[in-house]
Amino acid sequence: MPAGPAERPAEGLIDLHTHSTVSDGTQSPRELVRAGVEAGLAVMAITDHDSTAGWAEAFDTARGTGLTVLPGMELSTQLDYASVHVLGYLIDPENPALLAEAEHTREERLHRAESMVARIAKDYDLNWDDVLAQTAPGATVGRPHIADALVAKGFVPDRSAAFGSILHWRGGYYRPHRAPEPTVGIRLIAEAGGVPVIAHPGARGPEQLFAGDRVRALVDAGLMGVEVNHRDNPPEARELWTRRAAEYDLVITGSSDYHGAGKPNVLGENSTAPEQYARIIELGTGSEPFVG
Missing domain, CATH: 3.20.20.140 (Metal-dependent hydrolases)
Known part of the structure; x- marks a missing residue:
């Protein structure tokens, strides 16, 4: 390059x-x-x-x-x-x-995100399309994009709040990759x-x-x-x-x-x-x- x-x-x-x-x-x-x-x-x-x-x-x-x-x-x-x-x-x-x-890590991040969204969806009105709507084309979906979806749906005021609550590893929805x-x-x-x-x-x-x-x-x-x-x-x-x-x-x-x-x-x-x-x-x- x-x-x-x-x-x-x-x-x-x-x-x-x-x-x-x-x-x-x-x-x-x-x-x-x-x-x-x-x-x-x-x-x-x-x-x-x-x-x-x-x-x-x-x-x-x-x-x-x-x-x-x-x-x-x-x-x-x-x-x-x-x-x-x-x-x-x-x-x-x-x-x-x-x-x-x-590439392997990006794939792991994607699978982890899908798993977390499935768990969150049991308690919040959130689906995978909501997350994709917050993701730029070509970007690997990760927790920040889930946070943006939670903000867009009004469940939290900003990313920091999402990571401090729903997406926190103690929140019950977290999955490692x-x-x-x-x-x-x-x-x-x-x-x-x-x-x-x-x-x-x-x-x-x-x-x-x-x-x-x-x-x-x-x-x-x-x-x-x-x-x-x-x-x-x-x-x-x-x-x-x-x-x-x-x-x-x-x-x-x-x-x-x-x-x-x-x-x-x-x-x-x-x-x-x-x-x-x-x-x-x-x-x-x-x-x-x-x-x-």
């Missing part, structure tokens, strides 16, 4: 975690890039769940704007029945092993020439899933970075992961995890330091940033 030269970004915010309608954002890749330009970003990473399908449209829209688009993906993994998301920057979008795993362990996902990203970064590791508390030797196992598998500055990481988690990043020489990123109207997150609310971004560019070999 054609891309511009990997130059150092101009002065401005570097936001390395955003989503479009290819996964669970509410803006198309074109609209997402335009929003990044309006927000004054220097660099925006497009990191849809288990998909690179939005890259081409994002690159095309960025052309001539001065915005650099960093190609990426947020790969779903699972540890102790909990979701662990691994951001993969500068991956080869045609790597067979990574493509196969991402199969995904690889984080070490497997990290290896797949690294072998595809990408830079694997654990997303918002403190969202479940500063330790929780990543206590003891587990961090060393992630590093041994090829982990290269950690998303420290994220609204879901409380201060104590940021302090802990900053120390761990120093201990293991990991890249530290900061991001919004922007989903458009799907979440309250705002573009650029957290950003990545230019020197950390430069490390990602040096480490990634599977693709190149597109310089608009």
Whole structure:
């Protein structure tokens, strides 16, 4: 896929975690890039769940704007029945092993969504067509689309309320989906020439899933970075992961995890330091940033 030269970004915010309608954002890749330009970003990473399908449209829209688009993906993994998301920057979008795993995970997400909707329908006036009506063509249906359907039907006021009640894992309707362990996902990203970064590791508390030797196992598998500055990481988690990043020489990123109207997150609310971004560019070999 054609891309511009990997130059150092101009002065401005570097936001390395955003989503479009290819996964669970509410803006198309074109609209997402335009929003990044309006927000004054220097660099925006497009990191849809288990998909690179939005890259081409994002690159095309960025052309001539001065915005650099960093190609990426947020790969779903699972540890102790909990979701662990691994951001993969500068991956080869045609790597067979990574493509196969991402496709398998998308299929699992779809089956999980169908199962959850069937269970919810026993107690709420909701059906599969209601969910599809909230899903962009080509996107894999997931819990955010179920949440949007619940909002549209008036059962909850917004996505956050849906995830805090009906779609919460304690709500009685939740179903897990199969995904690889984080070490497997990290290896797949690294072998595809990408830079694997654990997303918002403190969202479940500063330790929780990543206590003891587990961090060393992630590093041994090829982990290269950690998303420290994220609204879901409380201060104590940021302090802990900053120390761990120093201990293991990991890249530290900061991001919004922007989903458009799907979440309250705002573009650029957290950003990545230019020197950390430069490390990602040096480490990634599977693709190149597109310089608009």
